[in-house]
Every structure is written in structure tokens, then in C-alpha cells.
Amino acid sequence: MHVLLVTSGSTGDVAPFTGLGVRLRQAGHAVTVATHERFAGLIRACGLGFRHLPLDPGDMHEACARRLSGRADGPLGTLTIARQGAAYTADLAHGILQAVRQGADVVVASGQAALPAKAVADGLGVPSTGALLQPVAPTGDFAPMALGRRSAGRTGNRLISRALWRAFHHQSASTVRWVRAELGLPPLSRTARRRLAANWPVWYGFSPHVVSRPADWPSQHRLAGYWWPEETSAWRPDARLADFLAAGPPPVFIGFGSMPSPRATGERLSAVCTEALRKAGVRGVVQAGWSGLGVESTDARDDGQDAIQDDVRDDILTVGEVSHQWLFPRTAAVVHHGGCGTTAAGLRAGVPAVPVPVFYDQPFWSARLRSLGVAPGVLPMADLTADRLAALITRAVREPARRTRAAALRTALAAEDGAAPILEAVEALAR
Known part of the structure; x- marks a missing residue:
């Protein structure tokens, strides 16, 4: 079986998938990681296949830093990232489509690449699952990341996180439409998109000792535990x-x-x-x-x-x-x-x-x-x-x-x- 791991972002967003990829390879599966060119050496050093995704995460991080002023902890930082990420996600979808078209039996998608990769996998008829590093599903247990460290109370947290969740999926609708048009498929209705999103299995790569699984999460959102980066034999302390x-x-x-x-x-x-x-x-x-x-x-x-x-x-x-x-x-x-x-x-x-x-x-x-x-x-x-x-x-x-x-x-x-x-x-x- 050929597993394609799709991830985007900084080193912290990519490195956990080297360890996960090595574990899948040790179980007898072919494993390829689709991510940015700056991580090609890291991926190959771990004995995994590499497929190129466009853009450089350093450019996005630098652009966000330039546009932020004063306190970035809270809605300002999240809004800045959302605006910067809209165009970023559209370009990312092009690269993900090319990567999946090269062949995969299962797609495992993370971070900002998750929803574009899901749209591509659905369109091509390839089974997929989410593998996320942050607890983004709506809950009242803790404040959504848009609020930084500030909690709005259990009811407020739930309402705000649900609104953000819907906005996040609404933003991805244009990517879904583009992918399906590119594949010659008819557009999906809003009801169909929501049904597909609700049934998508999502795993979270952190420990319940660090963040307990909220009781109000959907049943298909589950904690796996940390995916530790692979330590390559080439690294030695100078x-x-x-x-x-x-x-x-x-x-x-x-x-x-x-x-x-x-x-x-x-x-x-x-x-x-x-x-x-x-x-x-x-x-x-x-x-x-x-x-x-x-x-x-x-x-x-x-x-x-x-x-x-x-x-x-x-x-x-x-x-x-x-x-x-x-x-x-x-x-x-x-x-x-x-x-x-x-x-x-x-x-x-x-x-x-x-x-x-x-x-x-x-x-x-x-x-x-x-x-x-x-x-x-x-x-x-x-x-x-x-x-x-x-x-x-x-x-x-x-x-x-x-x-x-x-x-x-x-x-x-x-x-x-x-x-x-x-x-x-x-x-x-x-x-």
C-alpha cells in the first residue's frame, strides 16, 4: 500500500510526519511525504519519498510578522493569518492535486493542507484521514485559538469555536469547487459538503496527558498521541x-x-x-x-x-x-x-x-x-x-x-x- 502524507507549514508542522512515515514504512507500506522544497533533504534522509508542494512557509511567516503590530495574541493574529492564508491555500491546492495524481492508496493530511487534500482525495476517489497537530474542533472545554489564552467561558468558547469552524469550512468551499472543476466533476451542494466534512475521520497528534479529549467533540475526532520526529543517523552535535x-x-x-x-x-x-x-x-x-x-x-x-x-x-x-x-x-x-x-x-x-x-x-x-x-x-x-x-x-x-x-x-x-x-x-x- 502507498501512503501519501500531506503537510504544510514550518519544521514543527512537518517533522512529526517523518516519524509517522518511518513507522508506516516499517509496517511494510510505501510512504511519500508531500511538503515544501525546504524539507526535501529532511524527508529523504529518513528514507521516505518526497513530492514537492509550492510556496515557502518562511515567506508566509515573514509576511504575517510584518503585518502584525502590537499584541498578536488573539483575534488580530488569527485574522492576519486567515487573510494571508486564503491565497496560500489556493496555491497549495494546485500542488496537492499534482502530488495525489502521481499515485496514492491512502492520503493522510495535516494542517493547512488538510482540507485541500481532502477535497482532492474525495474527487479522485482516494480514501483519506485528517492528522492534525492542534485541537481545532469546536468545544466548550477551552478557548479557541482565535482567542489566544483568553477564555470566553464554556458557552462562549463553544459558540465562538463553532462559528470559526463553519467559517473555516466555508473558506475551503472555493477550493473544493476548483478541485472538482479541474477533475471534471459537478459541484457539491452545501449539504453534501457538510455531510462529507462531518464524516471525515480526524486524528490529533498530541497526548491526552497534555490536552484531554473534550466530551463534546464529534465521535470521529480522536486523540492518537504524539508522533515523534525521526532522528536521522546523519545528525551529530558539532x-x-x-x-x-x-x-x-x-x-x-x-x-x-x-x-x-x-x-x-x-x-x-x-x-x-x-x-x-x-x-x-x-x-x-x-x-x-x-x-x-x-x-x-x-x-x-x-x-x-x-x-x-x-x-x-x-x-x-x-x-x-x-x-x-x-x-x-x-x-x-x-x-x-x-x-x-x-x-x-x-x-x-x-x-x-x-x-x-x-x-x-x-x-x-x-x-x-x-x-x-x-x-x-x-x-x-x-x-x-x-x-x-x-x-x-x-x-x-x-x-x-x-x-x-x-x-x-x-x-x-x-x-x-x-x-x-x-x-x-x-x-x-x-x-
């Missing part, structure tokens, strides 16, 4: 990183992944993070990421005299691409943007967190980390200062309850097998 870790106590990791800052340049953000690490009195590993962070461990300058070493000494190291699976267990705490992938990696490592969210699902996961007892607080990017960040880093590192709770969650997650339900579901669909 000597600088290994030597840095061996030279002192566990450092605090700071990285904002694929998230550019809507208010701070990379230089300003780097200065804030550097100052926060110093105020907290901890060593740090800073990952450049898409935010452009960078702190040199030694910085000599020529002012006409002897070269003088800058205040940045050997207590901070800047790194590029690095395995979170390898690095996070070796840290004292993780400061990150609250994306689904980095949040999962931190929980898997069993280390405290300091979330600094910007928009979309990040405020949700950040609030979840705080409610789980893993994070001492949430610091939105719009409110970021060195003093505030230093205070939360200090609490994360020095309050034993944070690490105790994080370790307990690590043990619970290690006992789960999130890929098993997907494997069973995919084989059932094929039959």
Missing part, C-alpha cells in the same frame, strides 16, 4: 556544542523556531535574550532559527589598541540547526515560542519551559504548559523584556516543582505509542 555542554552546568535553551518577531529585529531580540540570561545567572544555548538570533561566545573588536574581548563570554553559545531530541534533555529549561513541535519536544525531554508566544496556536500551547505546571508563566513576545524573561527563567530553573512535573509528564509520554492508531486507521481505510 564539537563546539558538545564542548560547551561539557564545560559547565546545563544551560538554558532559547529559540523561537520558525517565528519571526512582529516587533523586534533579530539584533534587538538577541540583546534582550542575552541580557536575560545574564540577569538570571545561567548559561545559554541560543538557536538562530527564523528570528535571526545570534550571540557570539567571543567577540574581539579592534579599537586601535589590543583586541578587547566583549562582555559576551563563554557562557552563551549560538547554534544553527540542532536536534531538540538530543539537546533538550541536556538543558535546565527551554525558552521557546510555544509552537506545537517545540512544545512537544520540551515535554518529551522532561524539562521546564518558558513560553514566549506570538500568534495562532502558540498562546494555546503556552497556556497549556502553565496549567500543566511545567512553565512558571507565559510571556507574550509583545511584552518581552530582559527583566521579565530573566524572572521567569529563574523560576523555571530554581523551582523544583517545575522539573518534577516535567519529569512526570516525560514518563507518561514515553509509555504512549501515538503512531499505532494511525497505522491501524490507514490499513482500515485501505481495506
Whole structure:
């Protein structure tokens, strides 16, 4: 059986499907991942097939960051993403149609690619299932991502999330019409579209220990557990990183992944993070990421005299691409943007967190980390200062309850097998 995994977005949206793909391949299935060109090397390094999807997620993230000002936690951030994503989804649908036409027995679709991929699979008569990384189905249990961390109460949450759910599917109607026209099929009525959407099986790639399944979810929406990224044999820590870790106590990791800052340049953000690490009195590993962070461990300058070493000494190291699976267990705490992938990696490592969210699902996961007892607080990017960040880093590192709770969650997650339900579901669909 040939399984086509379709996903779009940043590294955190793509990497989980490398582990899921490897698990499906080990069960004897041919597996191909359709995603953006920037991830082709990652996919192939895991021994999986690759099919190209158009666009670069970095461009969309950067455009969102440019258009956001002030506080992006809440409806403003969601509205900005929705407007930016409409054209993005239309282009994505073209690439998905080409990818599925190359052959697939089952389509597994995620993220922003989910509904376009479903439309393509339905039109071509290929069975499909959703595989989502965020809890987007309507519920009263928690605030929808459009509200960030702010809850409207159980009734309000349910009403707002249902309205957003309907709007999301209404927005996809144009994609469904285009796909069916491209395939020479008649358009579907609104009732038919709703029926197909209601009957579509959807799996969620996070643990019930992190987000309990809401009782008011439709029966076909189920939790699978985390799909852990595959660790490729080609990755090794470079000597600088290994030597840095061996030279002192566990450092605090700071990285904002694929998230550019809507208010701070990379230089300003780097200065804030550097100052926060110093105020907290901890060593740090800073990952450049898409935010452009960078702190040199030694910085000599020529002012006409002897070269003088800058205040940045050997207590901070800047790194590029690095395995979170390898690095996070070796840290004292993780400061990150609250994306689904980095949040999962931190929980898997069993280390405290300091979330600094910007928009979309990040405020949700950040609030979840705080409610789980893993994070001492949430610091939105719009409110970021060195003093505030230093205070939360200090609490994360020095309050034993944070690490105790994080370790307990690590043990619970290690006992789960999130890929098993997907494997069973995919084989059932094929039959």
C-alpha cells in the first residue's frame, strides 16, 4: 500500500510526519511525504519519498510578522493569518492535486493542507484521514485559538469555536469547487459538503496527558498521541556544542523556531535574550532559527589598541540547526515560542519551559504548559523584556516543582505509542 502524507507549514508542522512515515514504512507500506522544497533533504534522509508542494512557509511567516503590530495574541493574529492564508491555500491546492495524481492508496493530511487534500482525495476517489497537530474542533472545554489564552467561558468558547469552524469550512468551499472543476466533476451542494466534512475521520497528534479529549467533540475526532520526529543517523552535535555542554552546568535553551518577531529585529531580540540570561545567572544555548538570533561566545573588536574581548563570554553559545531530541534533555529549561513541535519536544525531554508566544496556536500551547505546571508563566513576545524573561527563567530553573512535573509528564509520554492508531486507521481505510 502507498501512503501519501500531506503537510504544510514550518519544521514543527512537518517533522512529526517523518516519524509517522518511518513507522508506516516499517509496517511494510510505501510512504511519500508531500511538503515544501525546504524539507526535501529532511524527508529523504529518513528514507521516505518526497513530492514537492509550492510556496515557502518562511515567506508566509515573514509576511504575517510584518503585518502584525502590537499584541498578536488573539483575534488580530488569527485574522492576519486567515487573510494571508486564503491565497496560500489556493496555491497549495494546485500542488496537492499534482502530488495525489502521481499515485496514492491512502492520503493522510495535516494542517493547512488538510482540507485541500481532502477535497482532492474525495474527487479522485482516494480514501483519506485528517492528522492534525492542534485541537481545532469546536468545544466548550477551552478557548479557541482565535482567542489566544483568553477564555470566553464554556458557552462562549463553544459558540465562538463553532462559528470559526463553519467559517473555516466555508473558506475551503472555493477550493473544493476548483478541485472538482479541474477533475471534471459537478459541484457539491452545501449539504453534501457538510455531510462529507462531518464524516471525515480526524486524528490529533498530541497526548491526552497534555490536552484531554473534550466530551463534546464529534465521535470521529480522536486523540492518537504524539508522533515523534525521526532522528536521522546523519545528525551529530558539532564539537563546539558538545564542548560547551561539557564545560559547565546545563544551560538554558532559547529559540523561537520558525517565528519571526512582529516587533523586534533579530539584533534587538538577541540583546534582550542575552541580557536575560545574564540577569538570571545561567548559561545559554541560543538557536538562530527564523528570528535571526545570534550571540557570539567571543567577540574581539579592534579599537586601535589590543583586541578587547566583549562582555559576551563563554557562557552563551549560538547554534544553527540542532536536534531538540538530543539537546533538550541536556538543558535546565527551554525558552521557546510555544509552537506545537517545540512544545512537544520540551515535554518529551522532561524539562521546564518558558513560553514566549506570538500568534495562532502558540498562546494555546503556552497556556497549556502553565496549567500543566511545567512553565512558571507565559510571556507574550509583545511584552518581552530582559527583566521579565530573566524572572521567569529563574523560576523555571530554581523551582523544583517545575522539573518534577516535567519529569512526570516525560514518563507518561514515553509509555504512549501515538503512531499505532494511525497505522491501524490507514490499513482500515485501505481495506
